[in-house]
Amino acid sequence: xxxxxxxxxLSDQQKIVERCRELGMSVGGxxxxxxxxxxxxxxxxxxxxxxxxxxxSQYGERRxxxxxxxxxxxxxxxxxxxxxxxxxxxxxxxxxxxxxxxDICIVNFYSQTGRLGLHQxxxxxxxxxxxxxxxxxxxxxxxAQFLYGDHRDPDKAEKLQLESGxxxxxxxxxxxLLLQHTNLRPGRLNxxxxxx
Numbered sequence: 001x002x003x004x005x006x007x008x009x010l011s012d013q014q015k016i017v018e019r020c021r022e023l024g025m026s027v028g029g030x031x032x033x034x035x036x037x038x039x040x041x042x043x044x045x046x047x048x049x050x051x052x053x054x055x056x057s058q059y060g061e062r063r064x065x066x067x068x069x070x071x072x073x074x075x076x077x078x079x080x081x082x083x084x085x086x087x088x089x090x091x092x093x094x095x096x097x098x099x100x101x102x103d104i105c106i107v108n109f110y111s112q113t114g115r116l117g118l119h120q121x122x123x124x125x126x127x128x129x130x131x132x133x134x135x136x137x138x139x140x141x142x143x144a145q146f147l148y149g150d151h152r153d154p155d156k157a158e159k160l161q162l163e164s165g166x167x168x169x170x171x172x173x174x175x176x177l178l179l180q181h182t183n184l185r186p187g188r189l190n191x192x193x194x195x196x
Contacts, residue, residue, distance in 0.1 A: 002088040002097070007167035012080070013140045019074055020107055020189060023048070028068040030109065048073045048105035050196060059104060059196055073105050073193075081136045081193045084167045097134045102193035110144070111187045133195050138167050141188040164188075 008016070024030040024046050034040040036055045047070040050059040062069050081102050089096045143163050 002092060004084065004087060004091075004167040005163065006165050007084065007087075008080075008138060008140070008165040010165075013165055015076070016080075016138065016140060016191065017189060019076070020046070020109075020191070023071045023074075024107070024109075026071065028063065028070045030107075031063075031065075042110070044109040044111075046070075046107045048077075048107065049103045052104070052106055073102060077105060077191070077193070078102060080138065080167075084136050084138075085134065098131065100133050100136070100193070100195040102136070103196050104194045106192045108190045108192075109187060110142075110190070135192060135194045136167070137190060137192040138165075139188060139190045140164050144188050 024044075028046070030044040030046045032040050032043070033045045033054045041054065047063075049070060049072060050061065051063045051070045052059055053064055055064070078101075081100065085097055085099055141164055143161055
C-alpha cells in the first residue's frame, strides 16, 4: 500500500468537492444506501461509471431502486488517478503498481456520525482481481481512522490516521480554508476508483 499524505492541493480538493456537489445533486446523485434487510448504511453514496448495489454486491449499469444511470467519471478525476499511480510508482519503483482505466468511482460522504465497517474490496471482475489492479482513493475533509489488514477483527487491524488530501488510501479536521471555499459540512468525502 502506498499513502501519499497531503497529495491533493487545497485547490484540487476544492474542485473535487464542487464537482461532486454538482454531480450529487443531479440524476443518479447521492442517496443513502441500505441492505436487503432494511438496514441503512451510515453514509451518503454516489456511483460514477457503474452502480454498486449493496443488496447484491454487484456492479450494474443502473440503480435498481430508481433506474437512474450513474453519471460518467469526469475526465479530471481520471487524470487524478493516473497521476497518483504515476507518483506512487516513482516513490516505490521496485513494487510498481499496474495502471488502470477506472470505470467505477464510488463517492461516499460521511457525516460526523458516518462510518463504514470493515470490508473487503472483492466485487470487481475476475480479470481485475486476478491482475491485482489497484484501488485508488482520495479523501477530503475531516480526518478518519483507516483500518486495514488480513483480520476481520478491528482490534487486530492496522490503523492509520488519514487527513484531508491523502491519496491512494483514504482522510485532523478539514482545513479551515477548504471549509470556507466549499461550505463543506463537517464530515469527509471519499472517492474510490477501480477498474471493473
